[in-house]
Amino acid sequence: MKGRLLIVDDERSIRFALDGLFRKEGYEVETAESGEQALDKVRAGMFHVIITDLSMKGISGLDLLRAVRELDPACAVLMITAYGTQRIAVEAMKAGAEDYLPKPFDNDELRIKVRNVMEKQLLRRAYNKLVEQVNLDSGRFAGMIAKSRAMMRVFETIDKVAPTDVTVLIRGESGTGKELVARAIHARSARANRSFVAVNCASFARELVESELFGHEKGAFTGAVARREGKFEAADGGTLFLDEIGDMSLETEAKLLRAIQEKRFERVGGNQPLAVDVRIIAATNQDLEAMVAGGRFREDLYYRIKVVELRIPPLRERPEDIAPLAMHFLEEACKSFGTARKSLSPEAMRSCVANPWRGNVRSLRAAIEQAVILSAGNEITAEELLGGVGEQIPPRPEYSAPSSDGTPAELKFREAKERFVAQWERDFIIGALKATGGNISRAAERAGMYRQSFQQKMRELGISVAELGLKPDDDSAA
Ligand SMILES: Nc1ncnc2c1ncn2[C@@H]1O[C@H](COP(=O)(O)OP(=O)(O)OP(=O)(O)O)[C@@H](O)[C@H]1O
Ligand SMILES: [Mg+2]
Structure with a gap:
């Protein structure tokens, strides 16, 4: 479906013209001759976009806008x-109109505008549907947004392992959501109402990692001025998340292995064994197998933590997740920064989905947040989204011949028109050449052009008879 459109104008000729224009575009179109009639139609059915005249007798365009915002906030006006x-x-824009067009309007401009708005509408509605679904099992997967088959399999595995106490090793590139997955496993387990404690094994010197994990007694090392409880104790009854487990020293690994196996440990500098009941989840983006082979990671610890392995694919391998994630982060960012509700231009969305996102979901989120703050208008452009984050802006997709009646929606009017005309010229010239078997003189004559101008056009458009697979006859060599 291309979308449902309602046209509201008290002038019959305008209703008629717009109805024809948009039916040809493939939309489902309805018309109303007054604000009253429009409201009846909105109550009776859903529209993606409403185009309304501002000044009408009875309910004005502005009143209609306000009423629609109440009835169906998702509808664009x-x-x-x-x-x-x-x-x-201006007042209408403040009241939530999507845009306005001065009369007399240019049909092409209106068509492109409606196409852009429609595209955003369909995306937004698809997103809202997804959010409803996600909210249905709210908290179930720690609020993770996903749509791809690959992530559905991750969710299935989470569901399977969560109720057990088995140790899980989560693997994936940086920023793929390893910590969120760990939280989701905890949230789905019988330990859900006890603590989830995360330790970053990479962030401290060896002594400090051990103190972080097991706590220490007063005076255990320089700076240990008081006894301190470690994360193992803090996680008692709950889940201990060992993040970046590949970055510990071998000595710490030995202590960790013992703590996991025996469920007991001593504080640093202490000798009284403490017993705890924790479930271990570990994460890494390192090649542990290579580290084991090279003697840089203990093999026994490796097998101990790798009871179940859960791999989170990088974002570029699940591009279906990008649009819903982008919409989600956009919504969140606008809310938390208190800015007006912004949207991504259709081109920004396309570039976003095509971007490799080497920093995965984290960098997508950062790019969206930055764009929300820096974007000039309410519609974020591709440059604003991808320009500042060191991610690459993919080249514009090659222009393909427009569908019989239109131009790609992301182009500005003038550019779109130029391309459209160029394409039309190509088709025309090639058509004339084909009809005459590649004879330029006769093709020019057929087109009502001078031979020279016809040839000039061919050069401009890069058309050669030979490339068309036509056998050039004598005159085309000129
Ligand atoms: N599926 C998702 N839905 C919503 N937000 C996500 C999703 N995946 C990741 N995020 C967000 O992306 C960011 C990175 O996620 P997380 O910290 O879980 O990744 P990580 O794999 O642990 O990264 P690192 O390896 O750098 O520690 C966080 O802000 C997180 O909320
Ligand atoms: Mg992490």
């Missing part, structure tokens, strides 16, 4: 403004 109503147009 475009205002058509006649001369002298610009001031009200």
